[in-house]
Amino acid sequence: MGLIDEIKTLIYEKRDLYQNLSEKVWDFAELHFGEQKSSELLSIALEEEGFTVERGVAGLKTGFIGSYGEGKPVIAFLGEFDALAGLSQKRDKTVHDPIVPNGNGHGCGHNLLGVGSLAAAFAAKEYLVKHQLKGTVRFYGCPAEESGNGKAYMAREGCFSDVDAAFSWHPDSKNAVQHLSSNAVIEARFTFKGVSAHAAALPELGRSALDALELMNVGVNYLREHMADKARVHYAVTNTGGVSPNVVQAIAEERFLVRSPKPNEVKELFKRVVNVAKGAALMTDTEMSYEIEGGCCNLIPNKALHQVMTGFMEEIGYPEPSEKDLAFIKDIYASLGDNEKNFAKKFLPPEQRGTIDEKPIADWVLPCPDQDTFMEGSTDVSDVSWNVPTAQCFTSTWAFATVPHTWQVVAQGTQDFALNAALYAGEAMACTALKALEDPELLAEATREFKERLDGETYKCLIPPEVTPPVY
Template sequence: MGLIEDIKKMIDEKRTAYQALSEQVWTFAELHFGEVKSASLLSKALENEGFHVAQGIAGLKTGFVGSYGHGKPVIAFLGEFDALAGLSQKRDRTVHDPIVLNGNGHGCGHNLLGVGSLAAAFAVKEYLIKHGLKGTVRYYGCPAEESGNGKAYMAREGCFKDVDAAFSWHPDSRNAVQHLSSNAVIEARFTFKGISAHAAALPELGRSALDALELMNIGVNYLREHMEEHARIHYAVTNTGGVSPNVVQAIAEERFLVRSPQPSAVKKLFERVVNIAKGAALMTGTEMSYQIEGGCCNLIPNKTLHQVMADFMEKIGFPKPSERDLAFLKDIYTSIGDNEKNFAKQFLTPDQRDQIAEKPIADWVIPCPAEDQFMTGSTDVSDVSWNVPTAQCFTATWAFATVPHTWQVVAQGTQDYALNAALYAGQAMACTAIKTIEDPDLLADATREFKERLGGETYECLIPADVKPPVH
């Protein structure tokens, strides 16, 4: 039996167990840093499989590492399990129908992500035992990907310093390796403090924190014209200082995400944002303070590993959806807006467009691109990729044109085709990892490329050393 057949058999035999784990995490739907039930469930699954589990990694209450085996190479699989606020949705429903109004939901498919990576780790462990191979398999339970950057805390504390290669994946509506770079990001909260006063009788005695906040936003809007092309700045007002217009607001807060393609560039851009905040405080006679709450570097892709992973994805083949799956997929596809569909279709060939009209799921594998691509978003996998050669893939767990962070993602999170695609990712990651273990030259080439891409730079976490992970 060949490698692919071995891995597929090992993962398929435990499909029922993986389904149960994925559905339980979907039901828990816990937010960043508060994934207590999800972390406990996955930790127990690792222990039952014979992995030694270390809890509370890098000061993260819901961070953990399960380890099996000994010696080199050390292979890491990255698992996520946090949900999103406001995306509660009933399963098996193809219209928006929350379980709890404004409740949480797995709108990015992390219930599948964590379990797909778990399946890969278990399969590699079984393969090592069966073939008498030396090596260490680790599963990193990584909290707070959606907000908070759990992997960055792990990287900052040296959790990947002895790892030889790392693998991850993400649910999507396509099948492809993630051969791309990304924006680095700094997350920060800005607080303005002023002086309260009666807005009609004694406005001259007041100093409005809300005025300062609004002036900061205006200043940042003007800054956008003078940023690098791929840079992005987003904000959300989290405290307006009250609801009464006849009171001068004494406090106001907002959160900013500042993004740029390189860590050095994002630090400079963030400094400009801070200076704008200082100017807003000076103009209004208020006090300004800020606190960095998260951050991650840009992603470092690895063509050596991605080419191997893409080849395995093609050879394994995307799992065929059942007639029941297709019926659900068609209903979900109908619920997606025309703008979203048209945007997604522009990347398809004419034959693929015809296929999607009949079967709205991408069952083909996009080849590994010749050149690096770029993602304007950010991911804390980036901080892992600055420490160790890292490879990732997407698999089509969703109907074509499904937009991440929507109720449609949540609705698809417990479907058979979604789990099959997650286990397909697990198969591809496991096969690539085994190839890396069995072929020292492949690992050497991946490591050489990794060092060349860094160009002599060393990793520096964008989260300051004095910032600790929140405890929920």
């Protein structure tokens, strides 16, 4: 039996376990840094499989590492399990129908992400045992990807210092390796404090924190004209200081995400945002403070690993959806707007554009790009990729043109085709990792490329050392 067949068999044998775990994490739908039930569920699953589990790593209450084996090479699989606020949705429904209005939901598919990576780790471990191979398999339980950057805390504390290669994936509406870079990001909360007063009787005695906040936003809007094309700055107001218009608001708060393609660039852009905030405080005679709450570097891809991973994805093949699955996929596709569909179709291979409406699921594998592509968003996998050669893939867990962070993603999160796509990712990751473990030349090539891409730079976490993970 070849590597692919063996890994597929090992993963399929435990399909019921993976379905049970994925659906439980879907039900828990816990937010960043508060994933107590999800993290414990996966930790227990690791222990029952013979892994040694270290909980609470890097000061993360819901972070953990499961290890099996000994010695080198060390291969790591990265799992996530945090949900999103406001995306509650009933399973098996193809119209928007929340379980709890404004409740949480897995709008990015992380219930599948964690379990797909877990399947890869379990299969790799069984392969090592059967073939009596030396090496260590690790599963990293990584909280707070959506907000908070849990992997950055892990990287800052040296959790990946002895890893030889790391592997991850993400739910999507395509099958492809993630051969791309991304924006680095700094997350920060800005607070303005003023003096309250009666807005009609004694406005001259008031100093409006809300005015300062609004002026900061105006200043940042003007700043956008004078920053790099790929940079991004966005915000959410979290505290307006009250709801009474006849009171001068004495406090106001907002959160900012500042993004740019390189760590040094995002630090410079963040300084400019801070200066805008200082100017707003000066104009309103208020006080301003800020606190960095998270951050991550840009992603460092690895073509040596991605080419091998693409080959395995092509050879394994995307699992064919059942007729029941396809009917559900078509209903989800019908719920999407023309803007979403037309935008997604622009990126389709020409041969797929005429048939996608009939079968709205990407069942083909895109080739590994010759050149790196770019993602304007950010991911804390980036901080892992600054420490160790890292490979990732996407698989089609969603109907074509599904937009991340929507109820449609939540609705698809417990479907059979979505789980099969997650296990397909697990098969590709496990095969690539074991190929690297058994082939010293591949691992050496990946390491050489990793060092060349860093070009002498060393990892510096964008989260200051005095900032610790919150505990919920």
